[in-house]
Amino acid sequence: MIATADQIFVLLQHWLVSFLPPVLRPVAAVLLGVVGIVAVFPTLFALAVWMERKGLARMQNRRGPNRVGPFGLLQPIADAIKSLTKEDIVPLSADAAVHFMAPVVLVVVVFMGIAVLPIGRNMTLVSMDSGLLFFFAMGASTELSVFMAGWSSRNKYSLLGAMRGVAQMISYEVPLLMSSVAVVMITGSLSLDKIVAAQNQYTWGLPHWYIFTPWGLAAFVMYAIAGTAETNRSPFDLPEGESELVAGYFTEYSGFKFALFFLGEYVGMLSISGLGTTLFLGGWSAPFSILGFVPSWIWFFSKVMLSICVFIWIRGTLPRMRQDQLMNFAWKFVLPLTLLNLLVAALWRILGDGWQRWVICSAILLLAYGLMARIGMYREHIGPRKYRYAE
Amino acid sequence: MLGEGILKGLAETARNFAGSFVSADRLTTVQYPEQRIAPIEATRDFPFLVYDGADWEAGLRCVACQICEKECPPQCIYIVKSTDKKPDYVGKQQFYPARFDIDISVCMSCQICVEVCPFEAIKMDTEFELSTTDRFGGLLHDRKELAKSNEHYHKIHPTEASEVDARLAEEKVKTEAKAKAAAAAAAARAAAPAPAKAAPSVGDSASKPAAGETTA
Amino acid sequence: MSFVFYVLAALSVAGALAAVLLKNTVHCALALTVAFAGLALLFLQLDAQFAGFAQILVYIGAVAILVVFAILLTRGSETPKDGVYSRNWPVGLIIATSVFAVLGWAVLHSMSAIPQSTSAVPVVTVLDIGNALMGRYVLPLEIVALLLTAALIGAVIVAMHEKERPK
Numbered sequence: 001m002i003a004t005a006d007q008i009f010v011l012l013q014h015w016l017v018s019f020l021p022p023v024l025r026p027v028a029a030v031l032l033g034v035v036g037i038v039a040v041f042p043t044l045f046a047l048a049v050w051m052e053r054k055g056l057a058r059m060q061n062r063r064g065p066n067r068v069g070p071f072g073l074l075q076p077i078a079d080a081i082k083s084l085t086k087e088d089i090v091p092l093s094a095d096a097a098v099h100f101m102a103p104v105v106l107v108v109v110v111f112m113g114i115a116v117l118p119i120g121r122n123m124t125l126v127s128m129d130s131g132l133l134f135f136f137a138m139g140a141s142t143e144l145s146v147f148m149a150g151w152s153s154r155n156k157y158s159l160l161g162a163m164r165g166v167a168q169m170i171s172y173e174v175p176l177l178m179s180s181v182a183v184v185m186i187t188g189s190l191s192l193d194k195i196v197a198a199q200n201q202y203t204w205g206l207p208h209w210y211i212f213t214p215w216g217l218a219a220f221v222m223y224a225i226a227g228t229a230e231t232n233r234s235p236f237d238l239p240e241g242e243s244e245l246v247a248g249y250f251t252e253y254s255g256f257k258f259a260l261f262f263l264g265e266y267v268g269m270l271s272i273s274g275l276g277t278t279l280f281l282g283g284w285s286a287p288f289s290i291l292g293f294v295p296s297w298i299w300f301f302s303k304v305m306l307s308i309c310v311f312i313w314i315r316g317t318l319p320r321m322r323q324d325q326l327m328n329f330a331w332k333f334v335l336p337l338t339l340l341n342l343l344v345a346a347l348w349r350i351l352g353d354g355w356q357r358w359v360i361c362s363a364i365l366l367l368a369y370g371l372m373a374r375i376g377m378y379r380e381h382i383g384p385r386k387y388r389y390a391e
Numbered sequence: 392m393l394g395e396g397i398l399k400g401l402a403e404t405a406r407n408f409a410g411s412f413v414s415a416d417r418l419t420t421v422q423y424p425e426q427r428i429a430p431i432e433a434t435r436d437f438p439f440l441v442y443d444g445a446d447w448e449a450g451l452r453c454v455a456c457q458i459c460e461k462e463c464p465p466q467c468i469y470i471v472k473s474t475d476k477k478p479d480y481v482g483k484q485q486f487y488p489a490r491f492d493i494d495i496s497v498c499m500s501c502q503i504c505v506e507v508c509p510f511e512a513i514k515m516d517t518e519f520e521l522s523t524t525d526r527f528g529g530l531l532h533d534r535k536e537l538a539k540s541n542e543h544y545h546k547i548h549p550t551e552a553s554e555v556d557a558r559l560a561e562e563k564v565k566t567e568a569k570a571k572a573a574a575a576a577a578a579a580r581a582a583a584p585a586p587a588k589a590a591p592s593v594g595d596s597a598s599k600p601a602a603g604e605t606t607a
Numbered sequence: 608m609s610f611v612f613y614v615l616a617a618l619s620v621a622g623a624l625a626a627v628l629l630k631n632t633v634h635c636a637l638a639l640t641v642a643f644a645g646l647a648l649l650f651l652q653l654d655a656q657f658a659g660f661a662q663i664l665v666y667i668g669a670v671a672i673l674v675v676f677a678i679l680l681t682r683g684s685e686t687p688k689d690g691v692y693s694r695n696w697p698v699g700l701i702i703a704t705s706v707f708a709v710l711g712w713a714v715l716h717s718m719s720a721i722p723q724s725t726s727a728v729p730v731v732t733v734l735d736i737g738n739a740l741m742g743r744y745v746l747p748l749e750i751v752a753l754l755l756t757a758a759l760i761g762a763v764i765v766a767m768h769e770k771e772r773p774k
Contacts, residue, residue, distance in 0.1 A: 095631075095634075098633075098634070098637065128656060129656060129732060129733065130656045130657055130660055130733055133656075133657065133660040133661065133664065133733075134660050136660075136664055137660045137661075137663035137664040137667075137668065138663075139668075140663065140664050140667060140668020140669070141663065141667055141668060143668065143672055144640065144667065144668075144671060144672065147672065147675055148637070151633060151675075151679070159679075163676075163679070166672060166676075170669070170672065173668075189733075190733050
């Protein structure tokens, strides 16, 4: 009974596919999985948009939308209808082909990234040996879409926003990869299924999630920072800064294409959260072994929505970072710490089981953090500003 | 320590989030059409014409002097003076406006018309829910729509209305006193023309050079 | 030579042709990206998963962006006044044909040298690649790392040089 609830989607897929001749069965199985993903993730996107508006509002001492349905739950549907019925304006001097392709590329690439996430037990759409590499390859392609959007609009503000966006995404991709390399090193495989299986063990009822280790916690924090920057979320949302660049690289988009960009951004956020839960929070495994009766996909989606709540919380708290501040932060603070984290993870593996490795690894990480913080604060020049002009 | 500020900020927003469900000062939204905030006394939106008594035509204080029409910066007031006169609150015969139109889509609520009116006839109302679907005449208010009673004025601006009433009452008293004094002086002049005729040069010659000095 | 191979080959060749024949330089860069994607898909079709995804990650995610930035930051985004084809195109055609002939001869010569066995192709996993890099090929790895470090430091120095000029 419990196993049925856990595997209900797999069983449903097998049952639906059994109606077809054996030749078509593999293709049909994959297509059903794709239909499932394309149905579920936009629904999650609508839920995330609703949570963002209500949650951010409550943090800002106001209610969110509460007129459209009970507690405003139908507001995302109203927004969708509005985006679909708005006039699609393409500027006269814009590059029409590239202007059209940019949101399409973004949405396609973002959905492809979800294909390797283990959503539940046996519920990965494509189970590959180098699944993590595939995910990062798809993440790298989103930058191309940002650039295409900014350049094709023939608008200097869009172009500026696009260039800032691409620079930011490239800079933060390195810490993103480096923090996941630590996980790969300890697990010994690039396959996301194996990473989740390695975390699905319990001692004394507590799980072996990587976030509960010193290097895992450090890697998770840096992954979260880099993930926030990759999806252009506050406090790293300078490329789409609403008060500075109008809407940055998607200024010239209206109607359905704008809705596609919005969809792409939120589904990107969902997929980065999904990867974060897979790598650090144990994927679909339950927090305590006694809670194993709850279906695995429920755990996965709850952890993803919890990550979204944390994203929203951080957006409501922090002011936007300036471009040079964010680049400095990436290259001079986060990257050295990720490299050190690799070393610490290797030490963890070498020292073998026991309380010593906890103490040594935690001590090294805290010392490094404290030192970097000291050095960073020390170099604050408070005085008249020196200007650098372009030659 | 680095990161401390961020953690404190996160705690503050979390407190805001949780508190907005329980305490009223962490959720200050007023849900507009169902709940309204009472306007303060000095609120001003668009002008209205004050009338005393029960009949709005008879008690309208406006005497169509057209000062407000001339002083209005966006020129949103249109007045047509009447041809006949009617008595005002002290009994004096005054003109009255046959037409008094204010275009509230033009009016900028500057209150200059109120400040320059010598007859306390036009005051600022507090009504703002005036939107209409008639885009051609719906926002042009004529004198029937604009005329509101003095009781209404007392309700929306009590202190101002009491002051205005006091001033008008004072004026009335002064006018009545002057009228009584004039009547008494006229009666006195009528009663004593004979002793005045006995010494005409004294009275007349005394008054004439005084008149001559003032004119020169 | 399956149908999928022909489709992917056509995609790569079309992308490469568009990259040299289009007028707008940024369109050329995007067409080059399509050619890279075609190559990556060819690697994937040959079951070289690591090579395919690394191709996407490095070429499309970094090299294409680099090319695009280079076009943007110089004046390459304006269409050239004299047209896209140079006047010496016959020489170019001769050179291209000779290079193609050499490459074709090398490929065909090596194909006949491989024993035509129907045994399965050995699957190369990431583990094998890692073992090879750390074992047999560690010296080339360190040299490439040194080269990349030199390039990084050089880039930083070139960018920093402007700061040291006296104001």
